[in-house]
Amino acid sequence: MNILAVLIPVSLLLGAAGLLAFFWSLRHNQFEDLKGHATRILSDRYDDEPAEDAPPRKDDAPLR
Amino acid sequence: MTDAALPTPQGCAACAAVPEPRGLPARTAAEVSLRRFEISLPEIHCAACITGVEHVLAGEPGVAGARVNLTLKRVAVTAEDRPGTEARLIDALESRGYAARPLDSAALEATRIDATGRDLLARIGVAGFATMNVMLLSIAVWSGAEGSTRDLMHWVSAAIALPAIAFAAQPFFRNAIAALSARRLDMDVPISTAILLALGVSVWETMHSGAHAFFDAALMLTFFLLVGRYLAHLTRASARSAAAELAALEVRLAQRIGADGSLEAVPLDALRPGDLVAVAPGGRVPVDGTIVEGSSEIDPSMLTGETMPAAVGPGAAVSAGMMNLSGPIRVRAEALGDDTLLKQIARLVETAERSRSRYASLADRASQFYSHTVNLLAVAALLGWGLATQDWRLAINIAAAVLIITCPCALGLAVPAVLTAASGRLFRQGILLKDGDAFERLARVNAVVFDKTGTLTTGRPVLTNAAELPDGALAAAAALAAGSTHPLAQAISRAAAEAGLRIAPVADLREHPGLGSEGRRGETRLRLGRAEWVGAATPVDRTAAWLRIGDAAPVCLTFEDELRPEAAETIRRLRARGLSVSLLSGDAEGPVRAMAGAVGIDQWVARATPAEKVAHLQSMQAAGLRVLMVGDGLNDAAALAAANVSISPSSAVDASRSAADLIVLGDRIDRVVDALVLAVVARLRILENFVLAFLYNVVTVPIAFAGFVTPLIAAISMSASSIVVALNAMRLGRTP
Numbered sequence: 001m002n003i004l005a006v007l008i009p010v011s012l013l014l015g016a017a018g019l020l021a022f023f024w025s026l027r028h029n030q031f032e033d034l035k036g037h038a039t040r041i042l043s044d045r046y047d048d049e050p051a052e053d054a055p056p057r058k059d060d061a062p063l064r
Numbered sequence: 065m066t067d068a069a070l071p072t073p074q075g076c077a078a079c080a081a082v083p084e085p086r087g088l089p090a091r092t093a094a095e096v097s098l099r100r101f102e103i104s105l106p107e108i109h110c111a112a113c114i115t116g117v118e119h120v121l122a123g124e125p126g127v128a129g130a131r132v133n134l135t136l137k138r139v140a141v142t143a144e145d146r147p148g149t150e151a152r153l154i155d156a157l158e159s160r161g162y163a164a165r166p167l168d169s170a171a172l173e174a175t176r177i178d179a180t181g182r183d184l185l186a187r188i189g190v191a192g193f194a195t196m197n198v199m200l201l202s203i204a205v206w207s208g209a210e211g212s213t214r215d216l217m218h219w220v221s222a223a224i225a226l227p228a229i230a231f232a233a234q235p236f237f238r239n240a241i242a243a244l245s246a247r248r249l250d251m252d253v254p255i256s257t258a259i260l261l262a263l264g265v266s267v268w269e270t271m272h273s274g275a276h277a278f279f280d281a282a283l284m285l286t287f288f289l290l291v292g293r294y295l296a297h298l299t300r301a302s303a304r305s306a307a308a309e310l311a312a313l314e315v316r317l318a319q320r321i322g323a324d325g326s327l328e329a330v331p332l333d334a335l336r337p338g339d340l341v342a343v344a345p346g347g348r349v350p351v352d353g354t355i356v357e358g359s360s361e362i363d364p365s366m367l368t369g370e371t372m373p374a375a376v377g378p379g380a381a382v383s384a385g386m387m388n389l390s391g392p393i394r395v396r397a398e399a400l401g402d403d404t405l406l407k408q409i410a411r412l413v414e415t416a417e418r419s420r421s422r423y424a425s426l427a428d429r430a431s432q433f434y435s436h437t438v439n440l441l442a443v444a445a446l447l448g449w450g451l452a453t454q455d456w457r458l459a460i461n462i463a464a465a466v467l468i469i470t471c472p473c474a475l476g477l478a479v480p481a482v483l484t485a486a487s488g489r490l491f492r493q494g495i496l497l498k499d500g501d502a503f504e505r506l507a508r509v510n511a512v513v514f515d516k517t518g519t520l521t522t523g524r525p526v527l528t529n530a531a532e533l534p535d536g537a538l539a540a541a542a543a544l545a546a547g548s549t550h551p552l553a554q555a556i557s558r559a560a561a562e563a564g565l566r567i568a569p570v571a572d573l574r575e576h577p578g579l580g581s582e583g584r585r586g587e588t589r590l591r592l593g594r595a596e597w598v599g600a601a602t603p604v605d606r607t608a609a610w611l612r613i614g615d616a617a618p619v620c621l622t623f624e625d626e627l628r629p630e631a632a633e634t635i636r637r638l639r640a641r642g643l644s645v646s647l648l649s650g651d652a653e654g655p656v657r658a659m660a661g662a663v664g665i666d667q668w669v670a671r672a673t674p675a676e677k678v679a680h681l682q683s684m685q686a687a688g689l690r691v692l693m694v695g696d697g698l699n700d701a702a703a704l705a706a707a708n709v710s711i712s713p714s715s716a717v718d719a720s721r722s723a724a725d726l727i728v729l730g731d732r733i734d735r736v737v738d739a740l741v742l743a744v745v746a747r748l749r750i751l752e753n754f755v756l757a758f759l760y761n762v763v764t765v766p767i768a769f770a771g772f773v774t775p776l777i778a779a780i781s782m783s784a785s786s787i788v789v790a791l792n793a794m795r796l797g798r799t800p
Binding site: 004008011012015016018019022023026031032033034035036039040041042043 | 110111112114115132133134135136182185186189190193196197200201213216220224
């Protein structure tokens with residue numbers, strides 16, 4: 001039964017990692033446009049991340 | 065892009081041709097400030113649309129970034145903050161075939177970042193994580209762990225469950241405290257009691273090495289209920305953003321004439337009495353006032369429902385909301401604020417809304433009944449077992465089991481899941497739901513009242529007597545009408561085009577605002593216009609224009625409001641469902657009677673003022689009818705607010721759209737029937753779900769009462785009933 005002392009923390013850690021990943025995705029607007037994200041994979045344009053919701057700072061989106 | 069690849073205006077441009085990637089010209093990072101705004105894209109629907117729109121925008125100068133949101137059908141643009149940028153980008157999109165509308169960013173600000181939704185999602189995440197882990201530990205207990213191993217599992221479960229519930233169940237605790245401090249019971253009171261009691265009992269049992277702990281049940285309860293809350297929130301949020309979007313579409317500007325004669329676009333609020341305002345043909349009069357310059361015809365149909373245009377000249381009074389048809393006019397603003405006809409209608413809307421009886425939704429009524437029953441059952445179990453056995457530890461355990469088992473997991477999902485599925489489906493059918501309740505009210509409707517102008521008709525005139533006209537008259541009229549923006553002239557042009565006539569142009573074509581058009585063919589003078597101007601003696605009781613060729617007797621061309629092609633079928637389908645259908649119009653008796661006959665309505669009222677419309681609806685309601693009002697004009701706004709539930713086409717005036725509960729996009733009036741059918745089915749699903757949830761309780765409550773409910777049974781029955789209810793709701797999204 002001593003194996004439980006290892007397995008329980010391991011399972012908790014794995015679960016916590018999943019939870020953190022969920023929080024990360026929540027904070028990075030991954031749930032803002034579910035329909036759009038589902039169709040965007042069909043586009044062959046490279047698309048690295050959803051746009052931030054906040055208005056841009058001057059220095060972070062220079063005019064192209 | 066070649067011409068062949070240019071999109072058709074109707075379809076999706078990008079589906080036909082995705083623009084070829086172009087090299088973006090390098091631009092120096094000029095010292096301009098950036099601004100973020102949104103553009104509404106009502107017709108986008110696929111991956112190629114997204115790429116196309118983003119590509120068009122990225123190719124425009126001054127754009128730093130553009131990101132389409134397909135769910136909301138909008139694009140967020142970051143571009144240089146210069147006047148006119150937005151209009152330029154919209155033009156660029158329109159020229160590539162993407163329908164684009166400006167959105168008032170300030171009106172959207174409130175709905176953009178969905179903080180409540182994120183908060184609920186985070187709580188769902190925590191509850192889900194904790195449920196899964198505790199469930200794993202519980203499986204060890206259920207499969208026979210004993211002694212110190214079982215205690216260890218329980219302690220670890222407690223260590224996960226207590227902080228998780230402290231965070232995740234906060235919405236329920238907060239609502240329960242609010243309800244209790246207002247001395248009422250709602251769904252959240254038994255929920256909070258159940259969660260807290262289950263946790264308390266479990267901790268106590270764990271400390272005393274007991275066999276049963278309900279940590280998993282408490283967590284699962286929290287998880288399922290949070291999912292229900294989130295679904296309800298999604299429906300409400302999408303309804304709210306639909307309402308905000310409709311409000312943002314309306315740009316309220318007036319063209320004020322400055323002291324030096326220059327035109328300046330100002331917001332309506334900035335106008336003062338005495339200001340001069342220019343109204344171009346085709347524009348709406350922004351204020352109540354008097355015409356000081358110019359003569360024209362005005363169309364009062366949005367205000368009164370009357371379809372007959374009236375001739376106006378200097379000195380004539382006009383009201384806000386009227387449409388200027390033929391010539392440019394200048395209006396001196398007189399009544400503003402509380403005195404305008406618009407404001408009077410707004411007051412009528414307010415009174416009608418106040419007098420409308422509040423509808424208690426099915427969920428409200430169910431939870432009222434439920435919370436009392438559940439609390440009573442738990443107390444009865446506690447007292448019964450406690451007094452009978454004098455074993456209060458056992459009694460509390462059983463009371464906790466009763467609370468957990470009866471707790472409305474399935475009930476909490478029953479309504480939100482159905483409404484989410486239904487409003488998603490409505491949205492796909494082109495109907496915006498502004499109020500979740502409205503759907504339940506729609507299902508119970510047994511009478512439908514239609515407005516005429518703009519609702520059953522398109523509000524666009526058609527020539528009715530083309531076949532009876534003498535030879536050459538239509539061609540001559542069409543020649544005079546060519547190029548005019550007047551709706552009657554356009555109707556003549558359309559009729560001539562349909563008849564396949566070849567139209568020889570006339571010489572010296574001149575349009576006299578408010579009177580008609582004049583031209584010359586050889587030595588013959590041609591005139592098309594108002595009766596007195598043309599020289600016709602006999603005015604007729606319907607919308608008409610007169611044509612005079614030379615000195616011949618004038619010919620009368622009559623018009624009527626064009627019936628929507630789907631109107632008659634819509635009425636037939638409504639009647640087939642056993643609804644009483646009536647017509648309530650502000651127009652004159654003749655056109656209303658003709659219209660009622662054409663679509664098969666036998667009850668109609670003509671010449672109804674806005675107040676009379678409200679009174680008519682209220683008398684119907686007093687007779688026990690639940691009325692659905694379908695209307696679009698300003699004169700309908702109060703009636704829309706007074707009806708049990710109301711629908712407006714998206715072309716309706718602002719006041720009506722905000723008074724209506726549902727908005728039909730694309731002006732397809734037959735969607736009213738679709739919405740009605742869906743509402744009836746949705747109500748059926750909600751009731752089915754209640755029955756399912758109730759049946760589950762009928763089976764499990766006696767077991768709980770008898771003291772046979774173990775955590776395993778609680779876990780199985782709770783998840784089973786929730787899944788059954790959710791699946792039943794999901795059927796709505798698929799079957800017709």
